[in-house]
Amino acid sequence: MAARTTRQKRRPRAPIEATGGAELRIGRQRILTGDCADALASLAPASVDLVVTSPPYNIGIAYRTYRDDRPREQYLGWFAAIGASIARVLKPDGSFFLNVGSTSADPWIALDVAQTLRARFRLQNHIQWVKSVSIGEDSLGHFKPISSRRFLNHNHEAIFHFTRTGAVPIDRLAIGVPFKDKSNIARWGHARDRRCAGNVWFIPYRTVQSRAEKFDHPAGFPVELAERCIRLHGVKDALVLDPFLGAGSTLVAAARLGCRGIGIEIDPQYARTAAERLKNGIPARNRAKI
Template sequence: MHTIISVNMFDKIKSVLGTPYYENDKAIIYNTDCVEALNKLIASNIEINSTITSPPYNIGKEYEKILAIEEYVGWITGIINQIHQITTNNGSFIFNVGYLKVEGKGRAVPISYLLWDKIPFYLTQEIIWNYGAGVACRNYLSPRNEKVLWYIKNEKDYTFNLDQIRDPNVKYPNQKKNGKLRCNPLGKNPSDVWEIAKVTSGKNRSSVERMPHPAQFPEELIERAILGFTNEDELILDPFMGSGTTSRVAMLNNRYSIGFELNEEYCETIAKRLDNTVKEIKIKENTPSLF
């Protein structure tokens, strides 16, 4: 049985965290530090169903301050432990991480290696996010992947909606065995390697969904995670909201979301993006279908 978060939960969250920077019927965004906000949610026994997020990688992006490795790992694991406390028993934690340099150890060490024994969630699977665009290198292989770690709180009770994320690109869709189709008519299991384009920038190559943020989630990546690992009407958290992709995709797929973002300029970007999403949804609802 899966816990559904009532829309009234937004009222309870607002009574704890105060007036959000932005809100609509499906999303609330706070211009605040996630550590402080999560502590308040814990103290008030507020629960969320799932978290889908990507933290700063400690590599010097405009929105982060470089920390010593031990300090960075401690900061990230502290936040994850907070999230674990407010996650429903059948909830999930979807965590996208990249690589960083560790002096004396490696030039590109997967952040997941540094966190392996420090995360309280149960690791169901490591998903490889493979993409085409990226930095071209001369002295080592050009990096073309990041990790998406699928964690759950209860290994015996969790959401996996395979039919919602099946890949229709089947080589022999009509092949039969003993008169029956060998492949599910909805498509094949997408496996643990997801080939999804990055959100690119630059003249003549910028992605349609590009927002003014240097490290933006592709909507396709988040949609697959949301459809596969959460259910409609559940509440999804993103403590590092960035450009607002998690909330946008949650809205488009009938989920609720709460996000935290320290940078006020990014919050303004999120607000405009989600307002446009509200308009998209209303247009879709009011457009007659031919089928």
């Protein structure tokens, strides 16, 4: 790392303010330590602009507190109740981005979880988060390889964009890309060189050498994933909620974009890690990769 010069001012660090036992405040971000089933009940109805979250997938991940191996029906019933609480706190024009993965041996998981929300939400967009892709002989990104004579390596997860009506306007160009063929700009009357990037998002994990670089959490998603969801919904004055905060990626994204955020995490150590990440800020050199 290059030495800091006197001209490079250290970014002021937001204080962590304890607001009574289970709540931490870091700037515009609040972290509630506890069970989201309880904490969601304490939030006002129709108060949240968007939810970006990734629950446990019930695939036996070794979390510190939560047991990730429940009978399937119990797990789905539990998640359906959380979905009902999210529906209560979400504004009528809010967005609920739900990231759920599956395994090669159990590809139904994400779809089963999504089905639990069907009575309350419309599935407005179904996004594929691609972690690794091979193009020709080249491969990009990281994935956990499996040893199998039946299954392919599992390189993607779902991001379901649920809304109450299925008709919530989104800001497609906020996460858009330039046209490849510039003649399309005038031909189709576009105001600027930006087109919708579509519903396949290649967001690789950054290369890490240690658990500490993954914030000692076994199942985080990249901050960029949450950033894209927030920007797609629209950042203006947004209050962002993550009821399964983990090591805090969603609130890091909310803080970067100047949004208010609330995160709920059942494990006190993960909650403290999230608070530390927010307090320390993100070094500029890592911003695009984290």
